[in-house]
Amino acid sequence: MITREQREAAExxxxxxxxxxxxxxxxxxxxxxxxLRTAFQRDRxxxxxxxxxxxxxxxxxxxxxxxxxxxRTRLTHTLEVAQISRAIAQALALNxxxxxxxxxxxDLGHTPFGHTGEGALSLALARYHGLNPAEHPNxxxxxxxxxxxxxxxxxxxxxLNLTNEVRDGILHHTGSERAATLEGRIVATADRIAYVNxxxxxxxxxxxIVESDLPLSTHxxxxxxHSERITTLVSDMITTSDGTGDIQMSERIWDAMIELRRFLxxxxxxxxxxxxxxxxxxxxxxxLFKHYVENPGEIPPELRAASDDRVEVAATDYVASMTDxxxxxxxxxxxxxxxxxxR
Numbered sequence: 082m083i084t085r086e087q088r089e090a091a092e093x094x095x096x097x098x099x100x101x102x103x104x105x106x107x108x109x110x111x112x113x114x115x116x117l118r119t120a121f122q123r124d125r126x127x128x129x130x131x132x133x134x135x136x137x138x139x140x141x142x143x144x145x146x147x148x149x150x151x152x153r154t155r156l157t158h159t160l161e162v163a164q165i166s167r168a169i170a171q172a173l174a175l176n177x178x179x180x181x182x183x184x185x186x187x188d189l190g191h192t193p194f195g196h197t198g199e200g201a202l203s204l205a206l207a208r209y210h211g212l213n214p215a216e217h218p219n220x221x222x223x224x225x226x227x228x229x230x231x232x233x234x235x236x237x238x239x240x241l242n243l244t245n246e247v248r249d250g251i252l253h254h255t256g257s258e259r260a261a262t263l264e265g266r267i268v269a270t271a272d273r274i275a276y277v278n279x280x281x282x283x284x285x286x287x288x289x290i291v292e293s294d295l296p297l298s299t300h301x302x303x304x305x306x307h308s309e310r311i312t313t314l315v316s317d318m319i320t321t322s323d324g325t326g327d328i329q330m331s332e333r334i335w336d337a338m339i340e341l342r343r344f345l346x347x348x349x350x351x352x353x354x355x356x357x358x359x360x361x362x363x364x365x366x367x368x369l370f371k372h373y374v375e376n377p378g379e380i381p382p383e384l385r386a387a388s389d390d391r392v393e394v395a396a397t398d399y400v401a402s403m404t405d406x407x408x409x410x411x412x413x414x415x416x417x418x419x420x421x422x423x424r
Contacts (some may be wrong), residue, residue: 137405183250190226
């Protein structure tokens with residue numbers, strides 16, 4: 082039997098001096114130690130078994146109401162980020178368990194209908210508070226909600242009591258502030274590597290673009306296929322970061338990835354023929370938020386208890402937690418005459 086203490090000692094033998102060590106981890110709440118698992122392994126398992134993680138299976142990544150079974154969901158995106166992150170952490174002798182835990186938890190706060198739902202909740206919150214939505218476009222931020230999920234909402238309002246290293250990585254996987262650990266910084270970049278490449282893959286499958294549409298410079302630098310591009314990005318990140326005490330890419334490879342991201346924004350994310358369902362999703366999320374603000378008694382009691390008597394917080398927590406299909410079914414139950422369901 083391999084004990085926790087033996088696992089912790091092994092980390093100090095095999096990991097880089099720049100790694101985060103489980104033996105030094107601190108927890109948000111009361112410290113607890115497992116006889117077999119390290120602190121980061123325990124965090125990973127807590128996230129994996131959470132209700133919020135299971136719901137990722139039925140949350141949109143990019144394409145709202147796609148036809149076909151092969152498009153990414155929040156769950157498949159999360160698993161791809163975890164795989165890429167672990168590969169980089171392993172190559173750099175950093176803590177794979179911490180990296181995996183952060184990756185598995187980083188998107189738990191995403192709304193139904195992807196970024197469309199996130200925008201809808203930001204708009205609804207601005208209107209609720211009487212603010213100009215143009216001046217306050219990001220009142221709902223999924224990284225903040227992800228942290229709220231693991232700190233407060235999961236486990237019937239008790240939270241998951243995760244380590245501060247995992248919490249920091251979840252919070253800082255996006256935005257201008259960088260994670261305190263190298264493992265957290267790996268996830269932030271692996272997140273971009275994953276979504277840039279799988280969004281291209283999904284757009285190709287949907288017929289929105291063809292491979293020859295991609296920028297010539299990215300073909301030259303990154304490769305001519307999904308696999309080649311990921312291999313190039315991951316390999317560059319490893320070689321550029323090795324021995325530096327930081328996580329980074331070479332300038333030319335980073336710029337090529339950002340060019341691909343810009344291409345996606347201009348040719349996939351904002352294309353009218355890819356957004357036919359978005360107005361419906363926006364109206365659906367806005368209607369649900371308004372309904373639960375006006376009828377807070379219909380919000381699950383554990384969410385009301387976690388809201389500090391702020392009805393807009395409870396409504397946000399509830400709507401954000403919904404999967405695409407549960408949000409749609411709830412909207413139909415609340416707003417569509419029952420007889421119409423049978424037509």
